[in-house]
Amino acid sequence: MTDLTVGPSSVPGALAPSSGEAAPAIEHGLSARPVPQIVPVRALPVVAVVLAGLVAAVVSNRLWALDFFHVTGGALWTAIDLFVGFVVGPILGRLSVPARVEFSARFMPKMVLLMPTLVIVTLTAGWQLARHEGFVLSSYSHHGWVVASMVVVGVMAVVAIGLLEPANLAVLFELRKPQPDGALIAKLMRRFVYAAGVTGAMQVATLVIMTRLATT
């Protein structure tokens, strides 16, 4: 997260091909860019199946099913946040602007569906699991850790929904324009990657809390 060069320093002329040999390459990169789909429609049935499975797990009160949804969803959520924030983000910052734009056009639509689904699955199954196990009761010996996990999730929700998701959508809509504003895309993508880094760091806190709860 420390080597993000999405800003003006790495975007000569903020995509404006005013001079130099790089300009035609950048221009070609944007003119040949894929037009992003905002919502990957083909993935919607998968989301519906996952949510139906979650409802079935809640209604059946089966601990294994709740544990499966919570652990699987949480593992994916944590891993994706950490990977995007600390691996993909810095790499993205070093790519050329056309490469960055093309990557975003293919990557960000997937995040529009994937992350909200993982979040709702993880939190709903986790809440039910904690209720069955008695973790949410104020009499539980490590109740403070449980409340701490709620606070961490709350902060992550604010960062993800308040910063990350709006930037994601705004970039996708900008990329659909005939003439995208390169400076705006760079600014929004920088916000996206920083927000992913913050949620990644918060995920480390989640890992500490969850492993602590699981072993005490």
Next chain:
Amino acid sequence: MSTTRPSPLDAPMPSQPPSPSPLSQPAEHTARRLPPVAELAVASMSVVIVAGIYQAAHLPTPPPLGPAEGLLAGAAALLVAALVLVARITPFAWRVFFRVGGWALLAYVVISGMLEFVFVFDHTKGAALVVLTLSLVVFALDIPLLLAFSVARYQPPGPTSRR
């Protein structure tokens, strides 16, 4: 993802004024200052989340609802302020705003519905359920407003200033 099948949000974007280059400079509508609608929506969402954590932290005993009601009222006030501010923006890309807001609202109604289902399934009742439900309503309105504003603010205003 390359477009192979249109999604509900994939309608063509409004055309922009011609630019000397396909790599356009920042447009006028993206540079203008707008009221703090996004900030208010995020603040409202944050307050609702705090109210939810407050109630959850008191289980199984029903918490004193005064603080939760106060937080809910604050969140609702922030949401109303954001709605008033966004309604006064002229000109604005209302078509994009309502398209994004509508689909986001649908998505968050589903998500909030899941949470409400869990509350009811867990036998949450009475005033606590009312406060939680109203919190979900504020939450489900905050996010579509935030997403719709965040997208529409960078789009060229439509031919009319309203929908």
